[in-house]
Amino acid sequence: MITEWPRLDYLGWRETCSALHLYLQIVGKYRLAHTPWLNHSWNATFYVTPTGLASSPIPDGPGIEILFDFREHKVVGTCGHGHRASFDLGPTTVAAFREDFVALITELGGTPSFNDTPNEVPDPVPFSEDHRDRPYDRDAVERYHQALVAIDRVFYRFRTSFLGKSSPVHLFWGALDLAVSRFSGRRAPLHPAGIPSLPNDVAQEAYDREVSSAGFWPGNGIDYPAFYAYAYPSPSGYRNAPVRPDAAFWHEGLSEFMLPYEAVQTAADPEEALMAFLVSTYEAAADLGGWDRDLLECDHGRPRQVRTPTAAPGTAATGAAPATDGTVEREDGPSKGRYWLAIDGVEAEMTYSRVGESRIIIDHTDVPDALRGRKVGLRMVRQAVEDARQDKVFILPLCPFAKAMIGRNPEWQDVLPPS
Numbered sequence: 308m309i310t311e312w313p314r315l316d317y318l319g320w321r322e323t324c325s326a327l328h329l330y331l332q333i334v335g336k337y338r339l340a341h342t343p344w345l346n347h348s349w350n351a352t353f354y355v356t357p358t359g360l361a362s363s364p365i366p367d368g369p370g371i372e373i374l375f376d377f378r379e380h381k382v383v384g385t386c387g388h389g390h391r392a393s394f395d396l397g398p399t400t401v402a403a404f405r406e407d408f409v410a411l412i413t414e415l416g417g418t419p420s421f422n423d424t425p426n427e428v429p430d431p432v433p434f435s436e437d438h439r440d441r442p443y444d445r446d447a448v449e450r451y452h453q454a455l456v457a458i459d460r461v462f463y464r465f466r467t468s469f470l471g472k473s474s475p476v477h478l479f480w481g482a483l484d485l486a487v488s489r490f491s492g493r494r495a496p497l498h499p500a501g502i503p504s505l506p507n508d509v510a511q512e513a514y515d516r517e518v519s520s521a522g523f524w525p526g527n528g529i530d531y532p533a534f535y536a537y538a539y540p541s542p543s544g545y546r547n548a549p550v551r552p553d554a555a556f557w558h559e560g561l562s563e564f565m566l567p568y569e570a571v572q573t574a575a576d577p578e579e580a581l582m583a584f585l586v587s588t589y590e591a592a593a594d595l596g597g598w599d600r601d602l603l604e605c606d607h608g609r610p611r612q613v614r615t616p617t618a619a620p621g622t623a624a625t626g627a628a629p630a631t632d633g634t635v636e637r638e639d640g641p642s643k644g645r646y647w648l649a650i651d652g653v654e655a656e657m658t659y660s661r662v663g664e665s666r667i668i669i670d671h672t673d674v675p676d677a678l679r680g681r682k683v684g685l686r687m688v689r690q691a692v693e694d695a696r697q698d699k700v701f702i703l704p705l706c707p708f709a710k711a712m713i714g715r716n717p718e719w720q721d722v723l724p725p726s
Contacts, residue, residue: 312457312572313450317526320447324525327448328483329401329425333408333434334362334373334382335480336421341367347488347513352477355459355485359452360478368416377452380445382408386415396448401437426504427481451525454532454568455485458523461578462487465521465585467608470680472516481505484535486522489589491598493517495540514539519592521585523568532568534581535561536588538596548591551583564588597711604679617680632681635690646687653677657687657709666701666724667691669709688712688719695722 317324331353339351342365353360359377364370369387375396376383383393392414394407412419425431455478462476465487472490479486498514500507521536535558538545546557554570557563566584574580593600605614633650644667647656655674659667669691674684688709695702701724704710713719 311453312577313453314572315450315454315525315532315568316447317530317532320444320451321526321530322442323444323447324451324483324527326399326401326441326443328428328480328527329434329437330382330396330404331360331375331478331480331483332425333401333405333421334375337367337408337412337419338362338365338373340421341365341418347474348479348509349474349477352475352479354475354477355455357456360455365417367412367418371412371415371417377448380443380448382411384411384415386417388416390415397443398441399443400440401432401434405434424504427502428504431504454525454572455523457577458485458581461581461585462521464607465582468605468676468679469603470605471603474520482524483527484522484524486520487585488518488520489593489603491517491519491593491596491603498539517596517598519589519596521588529561529565534566534568534571534584535563536566536584536592537563538592540596542592542595542597544595545591548588548595550587550591552580555584555587594707594711597707597714599685599711599715600708601674601680601682601684604676606676606679632683635686637690637694646690648678648683648687650678650681650683655683655687657684657691657706659691662703664700666703667695668703669706672706672708684708685712692719692722 335351335353342350344350353362353375356374358379359375362373364372371384371386374383380396381393382396383391385391392411394411409419423433423435425434459476462485466473466476469489471492474486474488476485476487478484493516495515495517498511500510502510517540519536519538521534523534524532526532541562546562550564552566552570552574555564555566558565564584566581571577571580592598593603605617608614633648635646635648638645638647641661643658643660645656645658647654653675655678657669657672659669661667669688672684672687691702691709692713702713702722703724704713713723
């Protein structure tokens with residue numbers, strides 16, 4: 308598949324982008340009004356297609372699906388009766404677009420009821436009362452869609468390397484961002500909410516689980532297209548974590564990592580540049596937040612290649628003895644040492660340094676992607692704990708992974724130095 312990364316000039320198509328944002332909100336609010344709630348508002352999003360943005364089937368009337376076709380520049384509706392209806396995208400007003408959409412849903416046998424007020428935009432005007440003329444730049448819309456197709460491909464590949472709860476790659480019409488999120492599996496503190504034009508209960512439900520999220524804005528709110536990444540709750544040290552590529556930075560106003568789209572679009576390998584941002588910001592959130600990366604991660608998915616299973620060892624049905632997956636080895640020196648484990652020629656290691664005769668500092672754990680999900684890191688930490696007890700030394704876990712594993716296992720905490 309050939310992927311193009313077009314140049315995006317947000318200031319050149321800002322008015323069209325603003326109009327498209329509101330049109331997507333109208334259709335999105337219709338979907339929201341007719342679909343059962345799915346965690347984190349996932350029941351209301353759009354999905355990138357080769358021709359535009361699709362709603363997926365909406366359970367209204369005979370069943371309705373809406374497509375923003377950015378090739379033919381139409382809004383197309385289809386229904387379970389086989390009927391198709393459409394109207395053109397072009398210069399118009401938000402109120403006129405709303406009228407056309409209501410007529411389309413009625414023609415398809417649906418009930419065009421939905422909330423009339425925009426969300427997450429400054430100074431919201433009810434859709435039915437917004438009669439300001441809006442432009443429509445067809446070329447800019449096509450470039451935006453082309454960028455979405457390229458970004459969606461990288462986001463989807465990034466998603467394949469996570470075994471825990473993960474969102475689809477989808478577009479939220481509230482902030483007009485294409486996003487993908489990973490979850491640790493743990494509850495999060497109640498979110499303070501207070502997001503303009505977004506109900507507090509929606510914001511708090513969206514962030515009630517620990518999350519590392521990344522996405523793409525076309526430029527609304529920041530005046531240039533960019534990728535973002537954040538964690539909630541944000542772990543200590545997150546804002547100062549090293550992230551890639553070099554153009555990525557911490558945005559003080561947004562409290563998020565940012566990567567300008569231009570830095571990706573002009574990179575020698577745009578897909579690799581974007582993947583580096585996704586991986587490095589996630590790893591910062593996961594390591595500093597103490598996520599169980601061994602359990603949650605795997606290799607990137609590949610076509611026609613089944614993921615190697617990493618089920619719990621042993622076979623309960625036959626009562627077979629637990630299988631062993633390599634042996635944790637130790638190399639100990641006067642000032643430094645390491646634990647390592649090799650499986651199928653792939654080696655993981657955990658390094659440590661000595662501080663006097665009574666302490667060791669675990670400073671780094673490295674588990675290659677090929678060994679993710681096999682509890683390799685956990686086994687090395689367990690071995691270090693057992694050896695510390697035998698050697699009568701304390702462990703100071705400066706490595707975020709080792710610190711998280713010991714913190715999660717109270718029975719290991721006797722090896723921590725007294726406070």
